[in-house]
Amino acid sequence: MEIKVFHQLADTLFDEIERDIDTFAEQFDTDIDFESHGNVITITFENNNKIIINTQEPLLQIWMATPQQGYHFENKEGNWICNRSGIPFKQLFSQSVINQIKD
Known part of the structure; x- marks a missing residue:
């Protein structure tokens, strides 16, 4: 994969993450802080977990x-x-967000 394509795909994912966070905040009536700086997104929950x-x-990956x-x-x-479990990002991301909201 070319670096340009990687960045396009990553940018699309980051845009989707921001929309998803807004949806989770509304759905669960909670505050979720979303910060994006370059290639890093930090999501902070009411329990201060991130x-x-x-x-x-270099690896053409999202961590x-x-x-x-x-x-x-x-x-x-x-x-x-x-790359370990074969589970899609959206599934693991949603599960992780819900775990933090309910923690």
Whole structure:
């Protein structure tokens, strides 16, 4: 994959994450702080736990760190997939956000 394509796919994912956070905040009537600086997104919850998502350009990966675990995702046919479990990013991300909201 070319770096330019990687950045386009990562930018699309980061835009989706921002929209998803707004949806979760409304759905669960909670405050979720979203900060984006370059290639890093920091999501802070009311319990002060964080989820950090960033690009790893040399590896062409997206990394997500949650209080419980870290994940590495590779883009396969337009989908970001965890390289350990094979689970899509959206599924692991949603599960991680809900865990923090309910914690």
